[in-house]
Amino acid sequence: xNAQRSPSIWLAAGCGLLAVVGGxxxxxxxxxxxxxxxxxxxxxxxGIPARATVYDRxxxxxxxxxxxxxxxxxxxxxxGRMHWEEVGCTQVCLPPDTEVPxxxxxxxxxxxxxxxxxxxxxRGRLQGGLxxxxxxxxxxxxxxxxxxxxxxxxxxxxxVPVQGGGRFTGRTKHKRDGRxx
Numbered sequence: 001x002n003a004q005r006s007p008s009i010w011l012a013a014g015c016g017l018l019a020v021v022g023g024x025x026x027x028x029x030x031x032x033x034x035x036x037x038x039x040x041x042x043x044x045x046x047g048i049p050a051r052a053t054v055y056d057r058x059x060x061x062x063x064x065x066x067x068x069x070x071x072x073x074x075x076x077x078x079x080g081r082m083h084w085e086e087v088g089c090t091q092v093c094l095p096p097d098t099e100v101p102x103x104x105x106x107x108x109x110x111x112x113x114x115x116x117x118x119x120x121x122x123r124g125r126l127q128g129g130l131x132x133x134x135x136x137x138x139x140x141x142x143x144x145x146x147x148x149x150x151x152x153x154x155x156x157x158x159x160v161p162v163q164g165g166g167r168f169t170g171r172t173k174h175k176r177d178g179r180x181x
Contacts, residue, residue, distance in 0.1 A: 012148045019141030025134025032127040036119060043113040047103030050112075052076035054098045057089070071122075076102060078109045085110055085120045092116040 052074040059070040070089035075082060094100065105111035112120045 008148070012145065015141050015144035015148060017141075018137050019145055022134045022137025022139075022141050025130045026138060028134065029124065029127040029131035032124055036123055040113045040117065040119055043103045043105055043111070043119075046106075047113065048078055048106055050076045050078055050102050050104050052100045052102045052112075052114075054094045054096050054100065055084075057093065057096055074100065074102075074120075076104070076112075078104045081109070083109050085112070086122070087114060087118050087120060088122045091118065 053076070054072050055075050056073040057070060058073070059068050061068055070093050072087045072089055072094060073084065074087060075084045077083070101115040102112040110120060
């Protein structure tokens with residue numbers, strides 16, 4: 001009896017692990033984006049104010065994605081030195097030769113926050129992809145667990161031998177005919 005339950009227990013444990021890993025991966029992008037928002041606020045409070053100019057905007061075809069990806073390229077001067085960085089166009093996409101106020105990290109001049117709530121570079125893409133994987137794992141794991149935990153079927157009782165030769169005993173008119181003979 002224990003040998004029969006063992007595979008079922010391992011399957012339930014595997015489904016549970018799948019759901020836990022999926023939940024952790026789904027939580028990761030929310031945590032990361034929350035931390036990036038905090039970092040953006042900190043840069044605005046402690047960063048060096050500067051003005052950046054959009055010098056180029058590039059749109060790349062989506063490849064296997066349906067939509068294209070657009071990136072703005074900014075240049076700015078901090079401490080007498082020129083820097084060039086990129087910002088993904090997710091919320092705002094400015095045309096070339098537009099000036100943008102930014103706040104630059106004093107320890108890393110390539111790290112900045114814009115006045116339209118974007119950070120330099122393309123941050124969070126990996127975590128967003130892992131979040132999608134986590135959602136998929138949760139979608140598989142939770143129903144599998146619920147199927148294992150769901151209502152148990154009662155064991156069927158063994159068939160009781162019918163007296164009178166074991167003829168068909170269903171509730172049909174044939175039962176009556178069998179008794180008349």
